[in-house]
Amino acid sequence: MSAFEPPPLADEVELAAPPALVPGAMAHSRPYVAAPAHNQALGFPAERVPDWERRAVEKLGELLERSRALRVFLDSCVKCGACADKCHFFIGTGDPNNMPVARQDLLRSLYRRHFTVAGRLLGRHVGARDMDEALLQEWYTYFHQCTQCRRCSVFCPFGIDTAEISMAAREIMDAIGLGQKYSNEIIGKVHKIGNNLGLPEPALANTLEGLEEDVLEQSGAAVKFPLDVHGADVLLVTPSADFFAEPHVDGLIGYAKVFHQAGISWTLSSHASEAANFALFIGSYEQMHKIAQRIRQAAVELGVKRIVFGECGHAWRVAYAFLNTLAGPWDFLDPAYPVPQHIVEVTHELIRRRGIVLDRDANAGKTVTFHDSCNVARASRMGDAPGGQFVLPREVIKAAVPSFVDMHRDTTHDRTFCCGGGGGLLTDDLLELRIKGARPRMQALKEVVEQQGVTHMAAICAICKTQFAKVLPAYGFPMEMVVSLHQLVGQAIRLG
Amino acid sequence: MDAAYQVDGKTIAHDEEGYLTDIGQWNEAVAGIIAEAEGLPMTAERWEVVNFLREYYQEYQIAPAVRVLTKAIGKKLGPEKASNKYLYELFPYGPAKQACKIAGLPKPTGCV
Numbered sequence: 001m002s003a004f005e006p007p008p009l010a011d012e013v014e015l016a017a018p019p020a021l022v023p024g025a026m027a028h029s030r031p032y033v034a035a036p037a038h039n040q041a042l043g044f045p046a047e048r049v050p051d052w053e054r055r056a057v058e059k060l061g062e063l064l065e066r067s068r069a070l071r072v073f074l075d076s077c078v079k080c081g082a083c084a085d086k087c088h089f090f091i092g093t094g095d096p097n098n099m100p101v102a103r104q105d106l107l108r109s110l111y112r113r114h115f116t117v118a119g120r121l122l123g124r125h126v127g128a129r130d131m132d133e134a135l136l137q138e139w140y141t142y143f144h145q146c147t148q149c150r151r152c153s154v155f156c157p158f159g160i161d162t163a164e165i166s167m168a169a170r171e172i173m174d175a176i177g178l179g180q181k182y183s184n185e186i187i188g189k190v191h192k193i194g195n196n197l198g199l200p201e202p203a204l205a206n207t208l209e210g211l212e213e214d215v216l217e218q219s220g221a222a223v224k225f226p227l228d229v230h231g232a233d234v235l236l237v238t239p240s241a242d243f244f245a246e247p248h249v250d251g252l253i254g255y256a257k258v259f260h261q262a263g264i265s266w267t268l269s270s271h272a273s274e275a276a277n278f279a280l281f282i283g284s285y286e287q288m289h290k291i292a293q294r295i296r297q298a299a300v301e302l303g304v305k306r307i308v309f310g311e312c313g314h315a316w317r318v319a320y321a322f323l324n325t326l327a328g329p330w331d332f333l334d335p336a337y338p339v340p341q342h343i344v345e346v347t348h349e350l351i352r353r354r355g356i357v358l359d360r361d362a363n364a365g366k367t368v369t370f371h372d373s374c375n376v377a378r379a380s381r382m383g384d385a386p387g388g389q390f391v392l393p394r395e396v397i398k399a400a401v402p403s404f405v406d407m408h409r410d411t412t413h414d415r416t417f418c419c420g421g422g423g424g425l426l427t428d429d430l431l432e433l434r435i436k437g438a439r440p441r442m443q444a445l446k447e448v449v450e451q452q453g454v455t456h457m458a459a460i461c462a463i464c465k466t467q468f469a470k471v472l473p474a475y476g477f478p479m480e481m482v483v484s485l486h487q488l489v490g491q492a493i494r495l496g
Numbered sequence: 497m498d499a500a501y502q503v504d505g506k507t508i509a510h511d512e513e514g515y516l517t518d519i520g521q522w523n524e525a526v527a528g529i530i531a532e533a534e535g536l537p538m539t540a541e542r543w544e545v546v547n548f549l550r551e552y553y554q555e556y557q558i559a560p561a562v563r564v565l566t567k568a569i570g571k572k573l574g575p576e577k578a579s580n581k582y583l584y585e586l587f588p589y590g591p592a593k594q595a596c597k598i599a600g601l602p603k604p605t606g607c608v
Contacts (some may be wrong), residue, residue, distance in 0.1 A: 045582050181512075186605050196606030203556035210564055241607040245592070246580055247540045248607075276607060416601075426607060428513065428593070463608035469592075479584075 004432050006147055006474045007439045009041055013092055013190040016374055016443050018085055019094035026095040029433045031144050031425070034179030041188035042287055045177035046398040053131040053178040056239045057114050058275050059175040060107075063168050064115065069161070070168055074111045076158045077101060083162075090144050090415050092436035100152035100162045107169050136178070144180060146434060147425055148281065148479040149374035166380045166423070167283030182427040190291050195240035195274035201227075207243050215253060221258045221495035225252075225268070228302065232267035233334075234259070235299050236343070237275045237319075238310025239462035248465055251311050251484025255349045255450035257493045258347050258486070262355045266308075269311055272298035274314035278461070281424035288318065292326035305334035308341045311484060313373035313422065313461030316342055320380035323369040344460065345382050347489055348392045351399050358492035360402045367403040368488065369454045370394055371441065371468075372416035373461035387413075393485060405452045411444040420461075421467030431470070438471040445477070501529050515596070515603050522550075522600030526538055530598045535587070542598070544572050549599040559596050559604055 036046035064071050064341055081101040085091065090098040097103065105127065112119030112128035119128035148163035173179065176351055189198040199207075205484040208225035213221045226232060236259075242252040259266045272294045280285030299307055307330075309319050319340045324330065330339040338345075350356040370393060383390040388414045398404045411417050420437030448454040457467050459482055468482035501508045503525050504535050509517040514533060527546060531538045538546075552560040560568070562580060571579025583591035590592055592604050 070523065182605075189605060197558065197604060197608065198602075199558050200556065203558045203560075206556065207564060208559050208569070210561075214563070214567075239607055244604065244606075245608040246562050249563055466607050 004436070006435050009439070009443050009475065011450070012447050013410065013444050014362070019091055020491060021096055022094040023096055024091045024452050026089075026145060026433060027096065027141060029430060030042070030141050030143060031427055032181040032429050033140075034181045035185040038188055039174070039177060039179045042179075042284070044179055044184070044186055048177045052136075055176050055322075056131045056136075056172050057110065060110060060168070060170045061115070063171065064250065065113075067164070067168075072166060073160045073165055074108050075106070075158055075437075077104060077108065078099050078158075080157060082155045083160075084154050084159060085151045088147075088149070088151070088437045088440050089433065092420070092439035093433070095145075098145055098409040099140070101340060102163050103142055104160065104162055105144055106135070106142060110135065124228035135200040136173075137170050139173060143173075144425065144430070147374070147418045147420065149422055150378045151374065151415070151417065151440025154378065154414055162373050163386070163423070164413055166282070170281070171283035174284065177204065180282070180424065183282050183424040183478055184339055185433075187278050187287055187291070190274055190294075192277075194271055194294065196278070197244055197277050199240055199241040199243060199273065201270040202271055204243060204268075209254060211249070211256070215256070218254060218496040219258065223253075223256050225256050226266060227268050227337055228270055229265075232265045234264055234266035234303060234306045234308050235272070235295075235302060235303060235304040235341075236266055236308050237272055237295055237315075238288035239275045239312040239315065240273055241462035241466065242310055243273075245462070245466060246469070247482060247484050247487055248311075248462055249481075250487035250490065252486075253421060254484065254488070254490030255310060255343055257490045258343075258350065259496065261357070261493055261495065262350050267269050267300035267302060267304070269302060272303070275309055275312040275319075277315060277318045278424060280314055284422070288322070289326050292318065295323075296327040299330075300332070305345070306337045306341065307333065307339060308343055308346055310343050311462065313375040313463060317375035318378040322439055342382050343486065344392050344396055348383070348396050348488070351396065356493060358400050358489065359494050360400065360492060362494065363401040364491045366401050366456050366484075366488075367405060367454050368401045368453065368456045368458055369405050369445070369448050370396055370397055370412075370485075371407075371419065371457055371459045371464055372412055373459065373464050374416060374418045374422055376412055376460060377416045380404065393458075393460055397485060400488040405454050407444040407448050413460060417444070419443045419461075419464040419467040420471065421463050422461075426463050426467055435471050435474045438467065438475070440473070442475040442477075446475070447473045449477070451452060454482070456483050457481055458483050458488060460485045497528075501526060505528055513597070514605065516596075516600045519602070520601050526600065527598050533556050534594060534598065536587070536594075538598075541573060543587060543596075545569060545583070545591065545595050546599045547602060548572070549595055553599070559592060559601055561593055565591060583589075
């Protein structure tokens with residue numbers, strides 16, 4: 001990787017200059033290619049198939065048959081430019097190929113060539129291109145510079161969803177044997193072991209026992225972290241990073257304290273020890289289905305009544321939007337509760353009816369802001385009112401800390417910026433891209449740190465937490481600034 | 497990019513990021529070479545971390561959670577060393593990944 005500097009930050013969000021255009025600025029940024037074994041584990045060709053140019057066009061045709069939306073997205077762009085400066089990767093890199101319209105055009109050009117009359121007849125004159133090595137390399141480079149966060153689609157007058165286009169392109173690349181190592185290796189681990197980390201059951205059990213000891217030592221209360229308990233009421237499905245990384249594990253401790261104080265019986269599952277579903281990132285319905293089935297199997301096997309998801313952004317999108325079609329029907333669960341529920345919904349309701357009691361003084365000295373995760377903000381909801389996914393997390397934080405501050409309105413709610421690591425890009429081989437892509441969020445954070453004394457930024461997504469822990473120091477902030485939302489809750493629950 | 501470390505006349509393959517392809521090929525000399533490539537001299541403290549990672553991996557086939565590692569190091573080197581911050585001083589790229597690489601273990605994957 002060449003040396004690079006993080007982009008400069010202005011004093012205030014509204015003083016930040018638009019990026020200077022630098023054609024090809026990120027042309028060198030490509031993730032490692034999946035090894036044959038990674039592809040084969042998912043049923044994809046091990047390596048590039050001999051007639052890949054033809055196969056790519058054929059696969060695009062199959063996707064168009066399956067998704068009317070994809071065809072509409074490819075047909076309806078009028079090049080108005082509304083999306084051009086809305087992508088964090090464009091703002092962070094200045095590479096014109098990171099304008100959402102340009103990214104879309106990489107797929108649109110092949111679509112035009114083979115699936116429109118004008119493109120068949122006039123070719124390049126109407127922006128049509130044949131599939132060749134040059135186009136494929138541009139796809140691999142720039143469809144792995146999209147976190148599928150969908151911020152651009154908020155500003156598109158036609159609602160064109162670049163995430164769907166980037167998912168389709170990745171699906172086509174997998175179909176011709178050009179997979180991305182990070183996502184495909186991880187999906188294979190879920191099939192084999194049950195989670196993204198590759199954490200086997202004995203290691204998970206050992207980790208949870210250690211947490212029980214820690215919490216007992218710190219709070220004097222025998223808070224349990226149950227694993228594979230038959231007949232528990234709640235199955236908690238959470239990202240495996242919650243068992244491994246900081247500050248994620250502090251969030252897991254927070255969930256456990258909530259269940260403990262509320263007297264809710266719950267369990268984790270060693271079979272469904274992962275909330276994440278990276279198949280979303282590679283656009284594969286079949287893989288998404290296979291991963292989601294583990295949750296159903298665990299729920300049936302353990303005989304639970306409710307399913308609750310921990311803090312994971314895209315998992316909540318998959319769960320909220322697709323769990324019923326992927327792994328339903330859920331008629332064996334307790335109809336008194338939504339399927340699935342988010343842990344923030346559970347905690348919010350418990351605070352409201354005083355099923356748990358929070359003490360803000362336990363978080364004295366903290367002024368907290370909240371990073372809306374892209375998939376929660378723009379692809380799901382919480383609670384039963386529109387906008388609940390924005391309201392509930394903030395109300396829970398406000399109940400747990402003495403001081404809360406929101407970041408600039410152009411960077412929150414449905415206008416939130418991606419952390420820079422979503423969509424299957426949270427990998428070390430893309431670190432330069434991740435640091436540059438974090439620019440708009442870091443800009444908004446800087447403003448509230450300097451003007452309103454913000455000390456911490458809470459997140460409800462494992463990817464966001466890891467990404468911020470990595471990129472905050474590049475912008476001069478301490479990595480401990482990022483906290484799990486339920487870390488704040490756990491701190492505010494006084495036990496013993 | 498090199499696809500192998502050269503150690504005492506032997507060729508030991510690694511992946512694109514420098515993690516050993518076959519963890520059975522690890523030995524202390526390889527650890528020294530990897531650490532050097534990372535710009536980190538192998539001090540007694542770093543060896544404590546690397547040795548603990550290997551012991552844990554032998555039992556559980558995975559690297560320990562950061563918190564498990566922190567606790568273990570606190571027990572061995574003193575409670576003032578039982579912190580994430582101390583581990584980052586030893587392994588600036590992050591204890592989980594950088595120390596695993598030196599210990600010859602697979603890279604922890606996922607949202608970590």
